[in-house]
Amino acid sequence: MKYINLHKHYFKLFAFVFLAILFTNCNTKKFYKTNYAHSFIHVGSLVVDDALVNSFLTPYRSHIQKDLSKILAYNPQNLDKNDGKWQNKMTNFYADAILETATPVYSKQTGNSIDFCLLNYGGIRSTIAKGNITTRTAFDIMPFENNAVVLKVSGKVVWDLSNFIVKNKVAHPLSGIEIFVDKNSSTITHIKINNILVEKTKEYYLVTNDYLSKGGDNMQFLLNATENHSLNFKLRNMFIDYFTKIDTLNPSVKxxxxxx
Structure with a gap:
């Protein structure tokens, strides 16, 4: 009888210890890093060039420099996106070039036409100085890997994007579209695409970049597009094609x- 009671005693003790360990292990443990180790490595003129590495890179470097320095067109005036409140020659050129270049590509791929273009002001990363336009110019104004995307949007989305632009007072590049605003109330009175009034129930094809097509720059209204078609064509390469096709850059002032 004593053996049985002793057995029960050890069983209860074992169960208590087991539950205590289980409860302790179930709690979430937080670990904090309290020590940091670092060192400063100075890179300067004392670092000796590696002749072997340089000899390997030289032909590639020369080839890239030659490609980037290739003259594509001529620009008779300085173009700066900051010249103007709502639009300027730089933003006009930026959107016009993409619309003109993307239209035949999209038509060939789908049989449809593009109606207008919207790009983002912040995407223009450089001015275009007066003088020769080179391949490097395209890399300067568009250093990102953005692709052109065509969205099918309703007239309501066109109104949403127009109200967004007017409300935020940002000169986002536009082409193929005209937004008419009452100068006293700053409200939009009507919108035209290809000189035809926009109707909210109709659908339109918009070329933009993949960043905006995903709602970038707070343009979430573009997420309401009913179709999303990538041209697999980088905007940078589109600018290169555009520059190659023209002789002299003559941006619209419209x-x-x-x-x-």
């Missing part, structure tokens, strides 16, 4: 946002 306003896209008109106050009446």
């Amino acid at each position: 306003p896209r946002i008109i106050f009446e």
Whole structure:
């Protein structure tokens, strides 16, 4: 009888220890790093060039420099995206070039036509100085790997994007579209695409970049597109093609946002 009671005693003790260990292990443990080790490595003029590495890289470097320095066209004036509040020659050229280059590509791929273009002001990363336009120019103004995307959007989305631009007062590059604004109330009165009034129930084809097509720059309204078609064509390469095709850059001065 004593053996049985002793057995029960050890069983209870074992169960208690087991549950205590289980409970302890179930708690979430937090670990904090308290010590940091670092060292400073100075890279300067005392670092000796590696002749072997340089000899290997030289032909590639020369080839890249030759390609980037290739003259494609001529620009008779300085172009800066900051010249103007709502639009300027730089933003006009930026959107016009993409619309003109993308239209035949999209038509060949789908049989449809592009109606207008919207790009983002922040995507223009450089000015275009007066003088020769080279391949490097395209890399300067568009250093990112963005691809052109065509979205099928409703007229309501066109109104949403137009209100967004006017409200935020940002000169986003536009082409193929005209936004008419009441100069007293700063409200949009009507919108035209290819000189035809936009109807909210109709659908339009918009070329933009993949960043904006995903709602970038707070343009979430573009997520309401009913179709999303990538041209697999980088904007940078589109600019290179555009520069190659023309002789002299002559950007449009036609306003896209008109106050009446």
